[in-house]
Amino acid sequence: MSIHIAARPGEIAEAVLLPGDPLRAKFIAENFLAGAVQYTAVRNIFGYTGAYRGKKVSVQGTGMGIPSISIYANELFRDYGVKRAIRVGTAGSIRENIKIRDLVIAMSASTDSGVNSIRFGGRNFAPTASFNLLKTAYDTALAKGWLPQVGNVVCSDMFYTEDPEEWKLWAKFGALAVEMETAELYTLAAKYDREALTILTISDSLVSHEATTAEERQISFTQMMEVALETAVS
Ligand code: HPA
Numbered sequence: 452m453s454i455h456i457a458a459r460p461g462e463i464a465e466a467v468l469l470p471g472d473p474l475r476a477k478f479i480a481e482n483f484l485a486g487a488v489q490y491t492a493v494r495n496i497f498g499y500t501g502a503y504r505g506k507k508v509s510v511q512g513t514g515m516g517i518p519s520i521s522i523y524a525n526e527l528f529r530d531y532g533v534k535r536a537i538r539v540g541t542a543g544s545i546r547e548n549i550k551i552r553d554l555v556i557a558m559s560a561s562t563d564s565g566v567n568s569i570r571f572g573g574r575n576f577a578p579t580a581s582f583n584l585l586k587t588a589y590d591t592a593l594a595k596g597w598l599p600q601v602g603n604v605v606c607s608d609m610f611y612t613e614d615p616e617e618w619k620l621w622a623k624f625g626a627l628a629v630e631m632e633t634a635e636l637y638t639l640a641a642k643y644d645r646e647a648l649t650i651l652t653i654s655d656s657l658v659s660h661e662a663t664t665a666e667e668r669q670i671s672f673t674q675m676m677e678v679a680l681e682t683a684v685s
Pocket of ligand 1: 542544609610630631654655657
């Protein structure tokens with residue numbers, strides 16, 4: 452047991468999917484994993500272990516934002532020896548050519564968060580995906596006939612920013628989408644010498660102000676899950 456996860460040693464797989472929403476973790480366990488068993492419900496942030504294509508995979512909710520995912524990623528890497536962590540989440544597009552429902556793979560993550568300036572004493576660290584996981588995910592998506600967008604995402608500490616046009620600066624420098632967890636996940640994977648990847652579906656667009664319907668979210672969610680699970684067991 453770690454402070455925030457009630458699993459016993461060995462109950463969490465080496466490969467873990469990380470949705471922000473704990474009910475999403477439950478949904479993934481019930482619909483994509485065989486024989487899933489719940490190992491934690493501390494704070495109602497659920498975690499399950501089951502099998503995909505006969506290989507052990509876990510799915511752990513992380514909550515929203517850097518402080519929350521930081522707690523779960525630290526404990527998964529440090530206390531449970533997790534080797535591959537794949538975040539499956541949603542993001543807001545900040546590019547005209549990236550539409551709602553599109554699949555985005557985060558190669559790197561910029562951030563407005565203070566965590567890495569604190570951690571590195573004012574120096575800049577560049578949170579980067581595992582090339583191995585990224586290549587596998589990209590190739591898997593292509594093989595299924597889907598073309599993911601791959602690049603830099605913005606990991607923001609604020610969903611509701613003071614300046615609603617703040618995203619435009621990031622977009623000017625080529626960032627693809629905004630979310631709230633990846634910079635910390637990639638930094639911690641680097642710290643513990645593990646592999647991490649973030650796969651996102653675009654749920655809304657800061658450019659066009661469109662948002663996905665529940666049905667559209669379901670289709671793109673299933674695509675993201677297939678890519679994430681194939682990558683997890685590869
Ligand atoms: N901002 C931050 N995180 C998000 C967004 C957004 O617009 N959409 C989905 N996750």
